């Protein structure tokens with residue numbers, strides 16, 4: 001509904017002089033983007049704010065004159081403010097709300113709260129809504145705090161490198177970020193924040209980040225001893241971030257800080273490192289195209305509650321490293337795979353519960369209404385049913401599932417449930433201000449009022465039949481409306497039968513309305529009781545909600561229990577339905593997946609399973625195979641199987657033994673970065689650089705084509721050097737898919753490198769993709785076949801086949817002219833990658849095996865003669881370049897440096 005009203009007179013407030021001035025002055029004092037100021041029954045936006053709001057929400061703007069100037073004005077009725085605020089905040093605005101109070105001599109207005117993306121309570125989105133604060137201290141340590149006021153979750157950590165800080169930010173995906181003073185002053189940091197998250201970046205006041213103030217704020221919230229007992233250093237970057245986040249939450253004035261009942265410090269190294277690129281490449285929560293469906297989460301998610309879905313998503317983004325924790329979760333999933341009936345019953349029960357974490361937060365900050373309390377009651381009623389289902393099912397009763405259920409404080413929850421069951425009526429009104437919320441027996445005074453009310457109502461109800469028979473009137477009715485209050489209505493034809501004590505109050509077309517002194521008296525009594533009752537019930541409700549707020553942490557914990565059951569049951573169900581297997585997770589180094597499948601692709605395709613094996617002497621697999629054969633799929637499926645194993649899930653394989661990894665790093669492709677102005681190759685190299693710096697011996701690295709974004713020889717050189725570095729220095733388990741068949745030679749030189757290829761069958765020119773991973777290299781790409789499949793015109797495909805045949809036969813090919821001129825007399829020499837002059841046929845000397853060791857030595861001068869000539873007449877300049885190349889300290893250089901050195905050499909050769 002859009003409201004435009006021309007002139008404040010309609011809005012029920014007389015004195016408007018200076019309203020715009022008042023607005024502008026309040027606006028100047030707030031840092032919010034917009035101000036909604038109450039003027040009578042409306043909240044108004046003036047000036048630029050009116051235009052912004054009108055644009056965003058399709059409101060029409062009217063004009064308000066003040067002191068001879070005109071100002072745009074837009075407004076919404078008081079009762080409609082919440083949905084408008086929500087819509088504005090969801091678009092990234094921070095909106096200050098100035099409420100109007102009656103004073104002895106008129107009105108007064110002040111900003112009472114600021115609603116921001118990170119502190120919005122009225123969210124309807126099931127996902128978490130994190131507000132983040134990010135601090136960097138002088139030693140470059142990063143402190144990060146993430147608070148979700150809708151669930152009371154509060155995570156705090158400290159990391160050493162900026163890449164790790166951004167990884168955490170990507171993982172929590174906050175809606176609003178508060179950069180600390182040093183972060184804020186750095187353009188690059190702010191730009192990264194903006195590009196890595198969709199968050200609104202809010203510069204909260206610097207003082208809140210100061211070590212003293214932040215420590216004080218945390219102690220105030222969680223008690224003197226909390227920091228000490230959690231092992232958090234007062235004044236540390238983590239504390240500064242946490243304190244600033246809380247300060248900001250408190251400053252919004254919504255009382256939301258109360259919902260934050262527990263501080264959860266975590267170490268980033270408790271979890272598998274999954275940088276932002278990897279989370280995207282593996283399509284954990286959305287596909288590379290940005291769709292939710294088709295992601296790993298969408299495939300796995302059978303949860304029936306929003307809290308369960310939230311938790312499962314969080315697990316996927318934060319796989320664990322501790323074998324003990326993984327096994328405990330696995331044990332619970334295993335129990336759910338066995339107990340099909342109980343699992344279904346538990347999911348059924350859970351589907352009737354509400355988001356207790358969020359409800360508890362609403363109770364804590366005083367925004368829960370009677371319906372919310374009923375939702376809590378219904379949810380708590382499910383807990384004994386769930387506990388019974390677990391306890392009476394042998395497989396579950398002795399599994400970690402029972403521990404999860406036992407973690408809930410059932411005694412307190414039982415008391416709360418009973419209190420709720422005895423307090424709130426079955427169908428309370430939507431508002432808290434009109435009474436009718438509580439049952440009889442909840443409060444003596446309220447019972448007295450209700451008794452008086454009912455007595456008065458009985459009298460009213462008896463009036464109609466009594467008067468009908470006393471007066472002998474058929475068409476007599478006793479009713480109530482807003483203008484007339486209670487009245488007796490008699491049909492016109494019988495109106496003369498109204499006795500003397502009836503006072504006429506209205507004549508209608510077919511009837512007359514009357515009242516009597518006694519009816520007036522009863523009405524006054526009813527009105528008085530209704531008022532008193534509304535006031536009393538409002539107070540009682542606040543008191544009741546306040547008492548419940550004291551156990552908000554118990555409710556939040558129970559919410560987490562339900563979410564865990566939901567997420568575990570979902571993993572159990574998926575495992576059973578898709579024939580997944582329980583992996584053996586070990587702290588060791590190996591990785592052995594037998595008949596593994598891609599968890600998402602297997603949903604839509606007849607999937608051909610494949611093995612992946614890493615062990616001593618085989619830590620680096622070079623994966624070759626035709627285009628479209630399934631290399632990328634094989635790489636990703638291996639990474640996803642490891643990831644699933646480390647969240648405690650079953651995996652799509654016949655059997656799997658997974659040595660835990662400390663991080664998964666991927667270099668796959670860079671679809672969306674182009675939009676951010678970085679070239680494909682630059683992105684590729686940055687990702688490679690990050691992997692070479694960040695991966696460790698315990699990591700899993702997935703490289704899907706490295707170097708293809710540049711000239712072939714540059715690309716091979718980089719891929720070659722990166723392989724050596726990963727193999728010799730980093731020693732990470734690596735899967736490297738490539739079309740550079742030259743790289744397969746590395747297996748002969750590097751101990752831990754092994755070749756596998758994805759098989760294809762070629763018969764009579766037709767290629768069949770077998771999708772099977774086999775040992776050893778392949779040297780065919782069948783790229784032309786794929787070009788044909790893709791509908792490239794036949795003449796081009798035929799000519800390409802012809803070119804390829806010639807290349808294979810001669811290792812060189814004549815360039816073809818247009819036909820209008822003589823054939824171009826040039827020959828492409830595969831050894832050099834250059835065209836040579838006509839007649840150089842005898843000089844074509846490249847070796848058909850294209851031994852990369854030789855290529856490194858090869859002469860790239862287009863005018864050069866045969867190898868034999870070169871050997872006979874060595875060129876000292878070239879020899880120097882070859883020597884420089886041989887001495888290139890690859891292990892000490894970054895890929896970019898290698899690239900630049902190789903380029904130098906090329907230039908010297910020219």
Ligand SMILES: Nc1ncnc2c1ncn2[C@@H]1O[C@H](COP(=O)(O)OP(=O)(O)OP(=O)(O)O)[C@@H](O)[C@H]1O
Nearest residue numbers: 601605606607608626627628629630631632633771
């Ligand atoms: N094991 C498998 N079983 C069934 N289908 C598969 C299997 N592996 C891959 N596919 C399907 O084959 C197609 C090509 O796979 P993929 O993209 O992994 O090939 P690729 O070798 O990486 O190709 P390119 O080298 O051209 O990038 C995809 O549509 C995928 O769904």
